[in-house]
Amino acid sequence: MHSSMIISAIDTHTEGMPTRVITGGVGTIAGDTMAARRMYFTEHLDGLRRLLVNEPRGHAAMSGAILQPATTDDGHYGVLFIEVSGLLPMCGHGTIGVATALVEAGMVPVTEPHTEIRLDTPAGRVVASVAVSGGHADSVTLRNVPAYCDSLDNKVEVPGIGVVRYDMAYGGNFYAIVDIAELGLPFDRTRKDRILESGLRIMEAINEFRRPAHLEDERIAGCKHVLFLAPDSEPAHTRNAMAIHPGWFDRSPCGTGTSALLARQHARGLLSGDQVLHNDSFIGTTFTARAVDTTTVGDRTAIVPAITGRAWLTGTANYLLDPTDPFPEGFVF
Numbered sequence: 001m002h003s004s005m006i007i008s009a010i011d012t013h014t015e016g017m018p019t020r021v022i023t024g025g026v027g028t029i030a031g032d033t034m035a036a037r038r039m040y041f042t043e044h045l046d047g048l049r050r051l052l053v054n055e056p057r058g059h060a061a062m063s064g065a066i067l068q069p070a071t072t073d074d075g076h077y078g079v080l081f082i083e084v085s086g087l088l089p090m091c092g093h094g095t096i097g098v099a100t101a102l103v104e105a106g107m108v109p110v111t112e113p114h115t116e117i118r119l120d121t122p123a124g125r126v127v128a129s130v131a132v133s134g135g136h137a138d139s140v141t142l143r144n145v146p147a148y149c150d151s152l153d154n155k156v157e158v159p160g161i162g163v164v165r166y167d168m169a170y171g172g173n174f175y176a177i178v179d180i181a182e183l184g185l186p187f188d189r190t191r192k193d194r195i196l197e198s199g200l201r202i203m204e205a206i207n208e209f210r211r212p213a214h215l216e217d218e219r220i221a222g223c224k225h226v227l228f229l230a231p232d233s234e235p236a237h238t239r240n241a242m243a244i245h246p247g248w249f250d251r252s253p254c255g256t257g258t259s260a261l262l263a264r265q266h267a268r269g270l271l272s273g274d275q276v277l278h279n280d281s282f283i284g285t286t287f288t289a290r291a292v293d294t295t296t297v298g299d300r301t302a303i304v305p306a307i308t309g310r311a312w313l314t315g316t317a318n319y320l321l322d323p324t325d326p327f328p329e330g331f332v333f
């Protein structure tokens with residue numbers, strides 16, 4: 001066996017969406033905080049992300065999480081979220097995959113019926129409460145970073161589409177929330193190519209016209225996610241198709257997207273207090289969400305979302321790189 005590296009992983013999926021949890025082989029990335037490590041990784045180590053998510057080891061909708069030593073005294077682990085689009089500040093489905101893997105591999109002290117795992121992420125502290133029975137991680141409730149509504153009823157001129165109305169909300173990433181019916185498109189997977197193309201055009205126009213930026217951390221900026229709401233969505237039960245840069249759909253309901261949507265439902269007065277939101281993905285899987293606290297981000301009222309979902313282990317692997325491999329960073333097809 002000839003390899004210049006061995007990266008060990010536990011592969012999982014969260015309500016349909018993969019998370020490749022990298023458990024060893026990367027070493028400690030430079031930086032005192034996970035936000036600093038995200039910047040360092042992007043600048044100096046991005047080839048490793050590409051190797052892990054691109055073909056032939058990954059695919060066009062691949063996603064993962066690199067475990068790191070915690071950067072806080074009471075954290076269990078630090079996490080960097082990797083995707084085909086780059087490194088996210090935070091990822092909800094990824095956190096649920098990480099927490100499930102940590103429990104089932106015995107990488108944290110496991111207690112039943114609940115195991116609490118404190119994770120340092122580039123967007124801030126998140127806490128996963130894992131429901132455990134007989135050593136099995138049954139579900140994960142993740143207390144996310146504060147989510148807030150940036151703006152309602154924005155309008156943007158989108159080439160090839162016309163004027164699009166959207167709400168902008170933050171839940172660990174920025175989300176443009178669009179009623180799909182207003183574009184004249186059906187909420188239908190057989191029309192996914194058209195929906196995706198519209199999503200990519202909308203995010204490009206938004207980033208040109210009014211690029212969102214986090215009120216307290218300018219390193220978190222830009223819109224790479226468009227959440228299309230199905231026409232039959234109700235205040236407490238939504239269905240969404242999540243179009244993501246550079247061209248794929250979240251298979252899960254999207255944890256940070258569900259957090260942003262919950263903040264938007266609160267800002268619109270569609271939900272209040274700790275009322276539960278059921279948010280279904282484009283493939284029909286569900287996260288539930290509720291606000292467990294209120295706080296502020298900059299001058300905005302924010303909620304602290306708790307998102308519940310399930311993940312399953314799908315494999316373990318050691319990823320290798322043969323020095324003669326012509327695609328040391330994989331490739332995009």
Ligand code: PYC
Pocket residue numbers: 088090091092093094244250252253254255256257
């Ligand atoms: O679950 O937060 C999430 C997420 C972000 C991008 C894909 N999934």
